[in-house]
Structure formats: C-alpha cells, structure tokens
Amino acid sequence: MNQYDIIIIGAGPGGLTAGIYAGRQGTKNLIIDKDLAGGLGREVPEMENYPGFDKISGLELVEKMKEQAIKNCDLHEMENVEEIIRTDDEYRFTVKTDKDAYQSKIIILATGSSHRxxxxxxxxxxxxxxxxxxxxxxxxxxxxxxxxxxxxxxxxxxxxxxxxxxxxxxxxxxxxxxxxxxxxxxxxxxxxxxxxxxxxxxxxxxxxxxxxxxxxxxxxxxxxxxxxxxxxxxSVGYMPHTKLAYQLGVTLDESGHVIIDKSQKTNIDYVYAIGDVCIGLKQWVVACGEGAVAATSAFEDIQN
Structure with a gap:
C-alpha cells in the first residue's frame, strides 16, 4: 500500500496550495479529487481581486496552480475517496478510494462545497x-x-x-x-x-x-x-461537503461547516481542514492562505 506523510482530499485552490507548500517542505504528499482539479473555482468567469492579476478566470488560475502543484506532490484526479479509517500505526489513516488505498500520517480535508x-x-x-x-x-x-x-x-x-x-x-x-x-x-x-x-x-x-x-x-x-x-x-450559496469529516468524528458548527483553530486543526488529532468546507470567508485567496497554514502546521506535527 502506498504511504504518504500528508494526504490532501480535494484539489481546489486550498488543496493545491497545501500540496505546493507540503512538497516544498520535503514531505511525501498526495492530493486526491473526485473531479478535475479546481473544484468550483473552475467556474469563476473572472476575478479582479486575486493578488498579482488585474483580471484572470478561475480556470486559467487553476491550471497555473495545478502545474505548480504537480512539481511538488502527486495529484490524482477523478478518484473518489470513499472512506478514511483511523489506525494506531505510524501511518494513522487508511484512505480508501474507488481505485486504490493509501496510508498517511496526516489528513487535510479540502473537500469544498457544492451549489445550494x-x-x-x-x-x-x-x-x-x-x-x-x-x-x-x-x-x-x-x-x-x-x-x-x-x-x-x-x-x-x-x-x-x-x-x-x-x-x-x-x-x-x-x-x-x-x-x-x-x-x-x-x-x-x-x-x-x-x-x-x-x-x-x-x-x-x-x-x-x-x-x-x-x-x-x-x-x-x-x-x-x-x-x-x-x-x-x-447562485444562492454553497453546501459544504462534510461526509468524510463526519465519518472521522470532526466537529461541525450549526451550519454544517468544519470548526478549525488558527492552525487549521480540527478536534481530531492530525486532521486539518481548509477552504469552503470550513467556517469563514468563502474566498479563493482565503482558501490558499489556509492551505499554506495547514501544510506548515502538518509539517510541524510530523517533526514532533
């Protein structure tokens, strides 16, 4: 069974950023997404508030981020995570998908949301x-x-x-x-x-x-x-994808979003969450920031 230091579930802006940061820290990492990388970000027709670009489409920015991410970690698109099992081993989690199974020390949930x-x-x-x-x-x-x-x-x-x-x-x-x-x-x-x-x-x-x-x-x-x-x-909002979070026993708020601390940690040890699945501002740049924080915090967990 393939083993990783960090498995990131979801390849939206936050997940891709987490993969970039995790890889540059020297850890072995995998991003898994049930669809194509980018999630709902692929649908954004035009952004004028993403730093560094006067105007850019979501799809164009996703492709740039994806190209950067695969230099730093493995990326599996069109692969659905069906179950995550906690274990007592060094590799604390077994991630089962519709194609394979993997082990990981850390899980970062970047499962995003869908249209309400x-x-x-x-x-x-x-x-x-x-x-x-x-x-x-x-x-x-x-x-x-x-x-x-x-x-x-x-x-x-x-x-x-x-x-x-x-x-x-x-x-x-x-x-x-x-x-x-x-x-x-x-x-x-x-x-x-x-x-x-x-x-x-x-x-x-x-x-x-x-x-x-x-x-x-x-x-x-x-x-x-x-x-x-x-x-x-x-376009009336989004529903967070929390099936895997619920399965792991992660605490949700009244609206069904994952509750995290300032390090993006959930109430379950070695499980982090980022992006639209979490409470907070639903913005591309925020998800990217959370991805960087989660990957850095996860690296510190691995080192300890």
Whole structure:
C-alpha cells in the first residue's frame, strides 16, 4: 500500500496550495479529487481581486496552480475517496478510494462545497434544460436570450455581468431588499444597466420541454407574478461537503461547516481542514492562505 506523510482530499485552490507548500517542505504528499482539479473555482468567469492579476478566470488560475502543484506532490484526479479509517500505526489513516488505498500520517480535508439549490418545483425537472448553476459552463448557449440570475452575493453578480457580456438579456433576482455583494460589483450592475428585481423569491420554474418562465413572489405584498425567461441561473450559496469529516468524528458548527483553530486543526488529532468546507470567508485567496497554514502546521506535527 502506498504511504504518504500528508494526504490532501480535494484539489481546489486550498488543496493545491497545501500540496505546493507540503512538497516544498520535503514531505511525501498526495492530493486526491473526485473531479478535475479546481473544484468550483473552475467556474469563476473572472476575478479582479486575486493578488498579482488585474483580471484572470478561475480556470486559467487553476491550471497555473495545478502545474505548480504537480512539481511538488502527486495529484490524482477523478478518484473518489470513499472512506478514511483511523489506525494506531505510524501511518494513522487508511484512505480508501474507488481505485486504490493509501496510508498517511496526516489528513487535510479540502473537500469544498457544492451549489445550494432553490428546492422549488421545476428545478430538478429542468436541470440542463434551462436551469444552470454555472455561467461559464452554459452561458454561451444563452447569447441573445432572456435569462434570470437568482442570488445577491458576489458570485451571483459576477455571473450576471459575465452573462451580460455574452449578450444575454439578464434580470437579476434577489430575495432581499439589497444585494450582499461588494459595492464594486453593485456599481457595475448599475453601469451595465442590468435589470434587477429585489424582495422577490422564485416559487416555481415552469415550461414544457425547456424553461419558459419563472413564478415570482413579491416578499412585501405576497403578490405572484410570472416572468417569461429562457433560462434560470442559480447562485444562492454553497453546501459544504462534510461526509468524510463526519465519518472521522470532526466537529461541525450549526451550519454544517468544519470548526478549525488558527492552525487549521480540527478536534481530531492530525486532521486539518481548509477552504469552503470550513467556517469563514468563502474566498479563493482565503482558501490558499489556509492551505499554506495547514501544510506548515502538518509539517510541524510530523517533526514532533
């Protein structure tokens, strides 16, 4: 069975950074991801707040980070971790995947998150038929067409701007009276003349073979209104992937996120967590910082 000093589960920005730092410390390390490296970061259409780049897409930055990571550690993409078993040996953990099994002294959980759903009628029925959670994946198909973007955070406004640039006729819908996104993004929405509907929730997504409209509820008057649209893009937050954390006995907070200390340690010895699976700010640069901290702290654990 292959043995490693550190196994990092998840190859998003945090996991890749942890791999870079761990490898440069002289340890033997493995990153495993059930998908392609980058996670949800691959979907970011454009970033203007990542240090060192005026503008860069998530996919472009992922590829740069991946190239750097594989110089410093092993990377296994498209391999799903099914179980982690704690042992009393020097290699404290056995990691079982759908392809192989590995042993490790340290585990870093970088399992990330997935798109939160609206959980309304028609959402599942029209997934891939007008309902999407990824503007960079599907936006091209909606050039020149009417779409609604649901959400009020940074991601929702970034994707609304991206879709608008593709030539889609975008309407931004948010359940509150004001957006939660950065002022810069809100100013851009106004500058581009993107239509907004505030204090409204999507109650149903309707259509025949494809999406044709959304049913909106005015949260102030309870009035219902049907809005024609060819597509519904949803960006209303994320659900942390904590199956493996729960399996290991890691403590979670009320929202289901992993609780960590300033060294990224969980309540389980030699188990760390970083990125979107943890409590804290959901930002690319934060995940990278946490990856560096976790890898450095893990190295100190190995040395002791």
């Amino acid at each position: 759903q609206l959980n309304v009628k028609g959402e599942e029925e029209f997934r891939g038929k007008g309902v999407s959670y990824c503007a960079t994946c599907d936006g091209f198909f909606f050039a020149g067409r009417d779409i609604v973007m649901v959400g009020g955070g940074n991601s929702a406004l970034q994707e609304a701007l991206y879709l608008n640039n593709l030539g889609a006729n975008v309407t931004l819908i948010h359940r509150r009276g004001e957006f939660r996104a950065q002022k810069h993004l809100q100013d851009m929405i106004k500058k581009e003349g993107i239509k907004t509907i505030l204090n409204a929730t999507v109650e149903e997504i309707k259509g025949d073979m494809l999406v044709e409209s959304v049913l909106l509820k005015d949260n102030e008057t309870n009035e219902m209104k049907e809005v024609p649209t060819n597509g519904v893009f949803i």
